[in-house]
Amino acid sequence: MIAVWLSELVVFALVVAGILAERPAALAATGGALVAAAALLRFAPPLRTALAAGFARHRAAALAGGAVLALALPLALRASPYWTFVATLALLYVTIGQGLNLQIGTAGVINLAGAAFAGLGGYSVGLLTLSAGWPAWLALLMAPWIAVTVGAVLFVPILKTRGHYLALVTIAFGFIFNILMNNLEFTGGPQGLKNIPTLRLFGWAFTSKPALAGVELPAHANFYYAALLVAGLTTWALRRLHDSWLGLALNTLRDDEIAARCCGVSLTRGKLLAFSIGNLCIGLGGALYAVMVGFVSPPDFDFGYSLVMLSVVIIGGVDSIPGVVLGACLLLPLPERFRFLHEYRLLLYGAVIVVMLLYRPRGLWPAAVRRYR
Amino acid sequence: MSAMTAPILETRRLTVRFGGLVALDGVDVAVGPGETLGVIGPNGSGKTTFFNALTGLYTPAAGEIVFGGRRVTGLEAHAIARLGIARTFQASRLCLALSVFDNILIGMHARRTTGLADSVVRRWRFRREMGAALERAAHLLALFSRELPGRGFEPVGQLPQIDRRRVEICRALAAGPTLLLLDEPSAGMNPEETAELMRDLQIVRAEMPGLSVIIIEHDMFVIEGVSGRVVAFNYGRKIAEGSFAAVAAHEEVRQAYLGTERARA
Known part of the structure; x- marks a missing residue:
């Protein structure tokens, strides 16, 4: 158990050091240490199996340790509001990635308009608060359902088509969404919606700086904890759905539609359910994003972000719940360290996806056999 | 067909068309409770089309299907499956990446x-139900092989051909059907495997005496061994019906398989 916690702590310390290291020498040292640790695991099978067995045996302890470290992260990053923001963004992508993974990974419903559904959530929050005068928390609860409704209404006719057709239609939907947001009057056109009121819960405004154990944290830490709660709940719920009759039925639909139908699985109901639950999570992520930055505009939800969401799923592990968490935690903060590459760092996403598909097509953390625990 | 109780399945003038092609042409077939009906016929004679129409994968152009006293013509495949018709496929349709248990559980x-x-x-409710379901899956596997239940959490792709066929039969049985459709279970098997399959089918018969079975087979030993009554198809029509010996001796059946005198000359 101590070994499990110790290894978690080492990874945490290295990651935080990697984030906070400013000087090239320090950065190289922590980067080197991380690579060395990964290589040690890669090329020392006994160590790997021992660690895996340890984590499997002390699953509750490992999860608790991870939770403590996740709660402590804003403390470690308190000097940098920017990195607190990036960490929050990664957590939003965990929520979004879990939803997208249910669609793409579990059900084989290829949705390439993740950003558009997140945008539906974000714009709904903006409109409900600014135009309808709703409080932010109520808009936040309502917005994901708008994404679900739009998705269900538009896509019911084509959910029955297989593979590429649906993927193409979702791409088209993503672009249509963007063009509409750019040109509609009530969504603010290219300027988007500004000054979305921040979240207020029990008199606590999310723009005020929280203090944890006497240490003052940046205001973004509020959203960090909110996003952590949401990401945790989503992951927990979708893990259970995946390891249930639903996950099994969706996997069977994905692998062999005819066999699934002959076993009593309704194609329309199954795919619609996966699509809707997925959009609920994606819309929720987008809504939280809108409340956090207080501003939504068309470029925040363009096709590029759909691809980032897709790569979270592919790199983490298709159909793998822990894989999505890993993918989001790697894919959001890591490119930020490569800011000096400017726009070229987007090429990095492409290169990483190609390499992954070639050498690890099932992702960094492949899906395990369902055990229904 | 002997004078028996009401049939569990009855088709009346069942017809399936693909454009101008009549794949199934006015077929009348009835199966009684607990009966095993063999279906034979040359390639392309409409046997699998018959199964696909029964399970709702194809929509009949005419005629009707009555199952358990209910007209099921035109129902969707999943709705028909829920009424109690389960099937296997000629080419295996297991999800190879999923575990053996998963492939059976989907039947439930x-x-x-x-x-x-x-x-x-x-x-806790789900766990209780799933625990019982896993036990049932293991029990079904144990009917056929002593070692299979222990491999339940392995991907089904790691099993040899004969065991995959067994898993597919288990999946069909897991649904607790009243009618089981077996589409050429011996396809691609060598004689030893076919003999094992015969034994497996007899186990199913013994375990579930009330289950009605329709079996499509090219292997005449299998047909002779397991089915009480046989129908023969050719060009989408039913050309003969009766005991195996009677159907095998039927003039039109012999012609369908061997060609006519003139063609041979």
């Missing part, structure tokens, strides 16, 4: 009683 999909809320928040 329609019998589940726990929903989404039970899967997430009232997990």
Whole structure:
């Protein structure tokens, strides 16, 4: 158990050091240490199996340790509001990635308009608060359902088509969404919606700086904890759905539609359910994003972000719940360290996806056999 | 067909068309409770089309299907499956990446009683039901092989051909059907495997005496060994019906398989 916690702590310390290291020498040292640790695991099978067995045996302890470290992260990053923001963004992508993974990974419903559904959530929050005068928390609860409704209404006719057709239609939907947001009057056109009121819960405004154990944290830490709660709940719920009759039925639909139908699985109901639950999570992520930055505009939800969401799923592990968490935690903060590459760092996403598909097509953390625990 | 109780399945003038092609042409077939009906016929004679029409994968152009006293013509495949028709496929349709248990559990999909809320928040209910379902899956596997239940959590792609066929039969049985459709279970098997398959089918017969079975087979030893009554198809029509010996001796059946005198000359 101590070994499990110790290894978690080492990874945490290295990651935080990697984030906070400013000087090239320090950065190289922590980067080197991380690579060395990964290589040690890669090329020392006994160590790997021992660690895996340890984590499997002390699953509750490992999860608790991870939770403590996740709660402590804003403390470690308190000097940098920017990195607190990036960490929050990664957590939003965990929520979004879990939803997208249910669609793409579990059900084989290829949705390439993740950003558009997140945008539906974000714009709904903006409109409900600014135009309808709703409080932010109520808009936040309502917005994901708008994404679900739009998705269900538009896509019911084509959910029955297989593979590429649906993927193409979702791409088209993503672009249509963007063009509409750019040109509609009530969504603010290219300027988007500004000054979305921040979240207020029990008199606590999310723009005020929280203090944890006497240490003052940046205001973004509020959203960090909110996003952590949401990401945790989503992951927990979708893990259970995946390891249930639903996950099994969706996997069977994905692998062999005819066999699934002959076993009593309704194609329309199954795919619609996966699509809707997925959009609920994606819309929720987008809504939280809108409340956090207080501003939504068309470029925040363009096709590029759909691809980032897709790569979270592919790199983490298709159909793998822990894989999505890993993918989001790697894919959001890591490119930020490569800011000096400017726009070229987007090429990095492409290169990483190609390499992954070639050498690890099932992702960094492949899906395990369902055990229904 | 002997004078028997009401048939579990009856087709009346069942017809399936693909454009101008008549794949199934006015077929009347009836199966009684607990009966095993063999279906023979040359390639392309409409045997698999018959199964696909029965299971709702094809929509009949004319005629009707009555199952368990209910008209099921035109129902969707999943609805027909829920009424109690289960099937296997000529080319295996297992999900190779999923575990052996998963491939059987999907057969119990329609019998589940726990929903989404039970899967997430009232997990104990789901666990209780799933525990029983896993036991049932292991029990079904144990009918055929002593070692298969122990391999339940392995991907089904790691099993040899004969065991995959068994898993597919288990999946069909897991649904608790009243009618089982077996589409050429011996396809691609060598004689030893076919003999094992015969034994497996006899186990199914013994374990579930009330189950009605329709079996498509090219292997005449299998047909002779397991089925009480046989129908023969050719060009989408039923050309003969009766005991195996009678059908095998039937003039039109012999012509369908061997060609006519003139063609041979």
